[in-house]
Amino acid sequence: MLGYYDPNKSALSKDLGTPARLSENHVSLEIDGVEISVPEGTSVMRAAALADINIPKLCASDNLEAYGSCRLCAVQVEGKRGYPASCTTPVEAGMQVTTQNTKLARLRRNVMELYISDHPLDCLTCAANGDCELQDMAGAVGLREVRYGYSGENHLDAEKDESNPYFSFDPSKCIVCSRCVRACEEVQGTFALTIDGRGFDSKVSPSQMEDFMDSECVSCGACVQACPTATLMEKSVIEQGVPDHSVITTCAYCGVGCSFKAEMKGSEVVRMVPYKGGDANHGHSCVKGRFAFGYATHQDRLTTPMIRDSIEEAWREVSWEEAIGFAAERLKTTQAKYGRESIGGITSSRCTNEETYLVQKLIRTAFRNNNTDTCARVCHSPTGYGLKTTLGESAGTQTFDSVMKSDAIIVIGANPTDAHPVFASQMRRRMRQGASLIVADPRHIDLLDTPHRSDAQHLPLRPGTNVALVNALAHVVVNEGLEDHDFIAKRCDTEAYRAWRDFISEERHSPEAVENVTGVSAEAVRRAARTYASVPNGAIYYGLGVTEHSQGSTMVMGIANLAMATGNIGREGVGVNPLRGQNNVQGSCDMGSFPHELPGYQHVGDAEARGRFEEIWGVPIDDEPGLRIPNMFDAAIEGTFKAMYVQGEDIAQSDPNTQHVEAALTSLDCLIVQDIFLNETAKYAHVLLPGSSFLEKNGTFTNAERRINRVRKVMPPRAGKEDWEITVDLARALGYPMDYQHPSEIMDEIARLAPTFTGVSYDKLEELGSLQWPCNEAHPQGTPTMHEFDFPIGLGRFAITEYVATEERTNRRFPLLLTTGRILSQYNVGAQTRRTDNQSWHDEDVLDIHPSDAEMRGIGDGDWLGITSRSGQTVLRARLSERMQPGVVYTTFHHPGSGANVITTNSSDWATNCPEYKVTAVQVEKVSQPSAWQKRYDDFDRAQREYLASAREPVAHGVRQ
Amino acid sequence: MSHDQSETLIHMVNQIAHNLQSASDPATGVKNHLEKFWARSMKERIIACLDAPDCALTPVARQAVEQLAQQRRQAS
Known part of the structure; x- marks a missing residue:
């Protein structure tokens, strides 16, 4: 059971020098005459800091293991010789420690004197002025002179490395404390940094004396945060100066949901620093959340509402009132002409819970239909279906921290180091402690290359054969007697289990029988199944490589079957864990974005649930599900x-079969897009409502571990309104007034209607920092681990998971399989990250192809390739990569002109219509010019940008608010 | 009625039926799925497909749609 009380919390603003120890045995000692009791294994330094006795230090930091190199933290211990470093000295019962006396003071001053003799004295013009631990310590030890002078051999002329766009490396200011090196190892797990040379020649070296940009550095910022001087420093601080206030908020990139301190001057963000008290990230970050926030103030931001009659026309800037009036009128006219069900909407998985809730409420009340959907349709809708069917709740079962108790970790169809980097660092930490790793993925992912990891197994399956593989794993568990019979008997429905057991025991599911289907050797499958089933705690993590298939839902159920069969549910270290793509995919699903479910996963056909909504919303609600996104198209x-x-949401870029989506969007009489940029979808719109970034609003996001985190407004909305306020205005114009003064009131309404949210309030979030739903009478402080005693449906239900091969098959015309995904530096459609210096890492999408496939076609690295599928053609540059298996090619979809989704097809998951992005049969050949679609795209894009630019030219007599 | 749209829906029901082939009562499983997840307009359209001469519903899918049609007649 996880404790809710974190001993760190009381001293979050302070660095206690060494990490917390969690021993239940407490040890009492005396420091400077003060008696204190701390967990066994705690350092003297930390014990002292907890008693508010602050021992000077330079190389120690409480997110890194003690190192004992700077010697500044020397203390004296009664009965012991010498001056031990307090950071590396564990407490002992009855110890009597002295932290300050004349001898210690002289010793520290001498140490400091040596440091300063080889350090620039430009404090007044230094970027770290006011935020420098070296400066602070020089003051703390009372350094008054440097007897050695400054003219001796030194490093003051060392050359700066400005290669990284976000931080500078100035080795002249380095004190070689190794905090950056240790942060790269212990916090991030990349091991990109080292200390090169010895003694006086020691210097920090990215990879092997390379520039930061050319090294293995992933720009997570951990080293910059760890640096006690100005050696590693954010360029934004160099330019703007040290921030003067900060606000704790939640990152708006991936589903990890990291907490950050937005460090500000006035209403400008100077830097984003990962917050140590963040329950999802514990003070770590990645290149996106840490550095890529400049899009919020990018010149491309939409700041004025705009309208037009047709998409062939220039935009007109208008007042909010006129834009909302125009939108409402068009919606009403459309309904009058084509019927109540002829309009609908899409809620955003990037906006807050409160905003998402309001959009679906607007659709169900003011539109009077259930035509609401969200981008989870195209990513994790099979998770909702599969987990609800088997475990009874549409959500992951664990906390992120749970992985620290896992002994075997299966990762299926996910690439955490790129898509969920902060959690990947935690996984790697656990792997360095000895947990086994099993990766089922067509590609060789970076997690397999974790430095100092223990056992790792790769099951390189053919795209589209997930279900055959998971069935084979389960077959081994059953046939080799690896089931957890006690768990099954106590926690699972017997009849469903028996039917499943009969099904899965059939020889046709054995690893040997499906070897030719999956392409994975039977022996490797058997070994993986044994590893997972025989350790005390086995955990499964999965991503879109599971869901985005024609059998996405079946695969999710197959994973749940495997976890139930091995009893890996209901405690820490185990579980079924979907890694959510966008920041609020979990939340948007929770908030009733799907056409068949009201907030809290209550079916619209459930009269009792519907009645409660009708009572509070004051209107009747349709009892039939509405259209899903592909059905809308x-x-x-x-x-x-x-x-x-x-x-x-940018459906024109992110949804499959782009030409089909474009045809759908051009068929609309009225498209209202609310976004912060003119995204691809907005180019087809008639009304543009400028939205607000996560820095400009209050609300909450819910991450992949069901954790509700506060989003706090740090600057006013650029266009004057937070997104929820725009929805409120539109509802009012449609004749359904909504009355909210603050998002907290929206959350209060959600708490009244969603049974898993009844205990959630902004007050409680302030008090506890974050909450994992279910949070209600039964779980007033939230639920870190789900299904501990029973399932929401009582007993767990094994599901029959018949493998059905996808209809998307290779043949002579389309001999290769294309699979798509993400990379670390860009996020989703790239609307945000493309407007930051993250472009330095990835400014175009390329096609990864195995050298043998390339050779067969005469393709060289960097060649232009035409990629053709049954849906369309696009042209990308080739990158030869042995990450791929022969026969499989891969690309990303971060740049709209790449047209990755021009080639993906309409094929989708049987249960949810989640598109099959991960399997497209293609042919690849060398070409010399862009595809026909790309040429059309370029023309259309240029025209639409001009329509926007002409609206923005100074208006002589226009109506501006 | 658009032929394409009907074709898409028929393809969808067939796919659902194919995936539920090993369930204890596949037709009812498919019917329940349509009931729970399909929009009114889609249900009405697939029911209308039953009478089309070239309707390509597989046997289980057809049975499910017939059950759905019957259920909706009774409800109305």
């Missing part, structure tokens, strides 16, 4: 679906 092309309100 089909209906639009057919002419029965005519208007759409899209909040913060």
Whole structure:
């Protein structure tokens, strides 16, 4: 059981020098005459800091293991010889420690004197002025002179490395404390930094004396945060100066949901520093959350509402009132002409819970239908279906911290080091402690290359054969007697289990029988199944490589079956864990974005649940599900679906079969797009409502571990309104007034309606920092681990998971399989990260192809390739990569002009219509010019940008608010 | 009625039926799935497909849609 009380919390603003120890045995000692009791294993330094006795230090930091190199923290211990470093000295019962006397003071001054003799004395003009531990310590030890002078041999002329766009490395200021090196190892787990040379020649070296940009550095910022001087420093601080206040908020990138301190001057963010008290990230970050926030103030931000009659026309800047009035009028006219069900909307998985809740509420009340969906449709809808069917709740079962108790970790169809980097660092930490890793993925992912990891197994399966593989794993568990019979008997439905057991025991599911289907050797499958089933704690983590298939839902159920069969559910260290893509995918699902479910996963056909909503919302609610996103597109092309309100999602870029999406969007009479940029979808819009970034609003996000985190406004919205306020205005204009003064009131309403949220309030979030739902009477402080005693459906239900091969098959015309994914520096459609210096890492999407496939086609690295599928063609540059298996190619979809989704098809998950992004049969050949689609795209894009630019030219008599 | 749209829906039901082939009562499973997840307009359209001469529903899918049609007649 996790404790809710974190001993760190009381001293979050202070660095206690060495990490907390969690021993239940406490040891009492005396420091400077003060009696204190601390957990066994705690350092003297930390014990002293807890008693508010602050021993000078330079190389120690409480997110790193003690190192004992600077010698500044020397103390004296009664009965012991010499001056031990307090950071590396563990407490002992009855110890009597002296932290300050004349001898210690002289010793520290002498140490400091040596440091300063080889350090520039430009404190007044130094970027770290006011935020420098070396400066602080020089003051603390009372350094008054440097007897050695400054003219001796030194490093003051060492050359700066400015190669990283976000931070500078100035070795002249380095004191070789190794904090950066240790942060790269212990916190991030990349091992990109080392100390090169010995003695006086010691210097920090990225990889092997390379520039930071050319090294293995992933720019997570851990070293910059660890540096006690100005050696590693954010360029934003060099330019703007030290921040003067900070606000704790939640990152708006991936589903990890890291807490950050937005460090500010006025209403400008100077830097984002990962917050030590963040329950998801514990003070760590990645290159996106840490550095890529400049998009919020980018010149491309939309700041004025705009309207137009047709997408062939220039935009007109108008007042909020006029834009909202125009939108409402069009929606009403459309409904009058084509019927109540002819309009709908899409909630945003990037916006807050409160904003998402309001959009679906607007659709169900003011639109009077259930045509609401969200981008989870195209990523994790199979998770919702699969987990609800088997475990009874549409959510991951664990906390991120749970992985620290896992003994075997299975990662299926996920690439955490790129897509969930902060959690990947935690996984790597656990792997360095000895946990086994099993990766099921067509590609060789970076996690397999974790330095100092223990056992790792790779099951390089063929795209589209997940279910065959998971069935084979389960077959081994059953046939080799590795089931947890006690768990199954106590926690699972017997009839469903028996039916499943009969099914899975059939020889056709054995690893040997499916070897030719999956391409994975039977022996490797058996070994993996044994590893997972025989350790005390086995955990499964999965991503879109599981869900985005024609059998996405089946695979999710297969994973749940495997976890139940081995009893790996209901405690720390185990579980079924979907790694969510966007920051609030979990939240948008929780908030009732799906057409068949009201907030809290309550079906619209459930009269009792619907009644409660009708009572509070004051209108009748349709009892039939509405259209899902792909159904909306089909209906639009057919002419029965005519208007759409899209909040913060770029369906034109992110959804599959781009030409089909474009045809659907151009068929609409009215498309209302609410976004912070003119994204691809907005180019097809008639109304543009400028939204607000996460820095400009209050609300909450819910991350992949069901953790509700506060988002706090640090600057005013650029266009004057937080997104929820725009939805409120639109509702009012449609004749359904909503009355909220603050997002906390929206959360209060959610708490009244969603049974898993009844205990959630902004007050409680302030008090506890974050909350994991279910949070209600049964779990007033939230639920870190789900299904500890029973399932929401009582007993767990094994599901029959028949493998059905995808219809998307290779043949002579399309002999290769394309799979798509993400990389670390860019996020999703790239609307945010492309407007930051993250472009330095990835400014175009390329096609990864195995050298043998390339050779067969005469393709060299960097050649232009035409990639053709049954849906369309696009052109990308080639990158030869042995990460791929022969026969499989890979690309990312971060740049709109790449047209990755021009080639993906309409094939989708049987249960949820989640698109099959991960399997597209293609042919690849060398070409000399862009594809026909790309040429059309370029023309359309240019025209639409001009329509926007002309609206922005100074208006002589226009109506501006 | 758009032929394409009907074709898409038929393809979807067939796919659901194919995936539920090993369930204890596949037709009812498919019917329940349609009931729970499909929009009204999609249900009405797939029911209308039953009468089309070239309707390509597989046997289990057809049975499920027939059950759905019957259930909706009774409810109304």
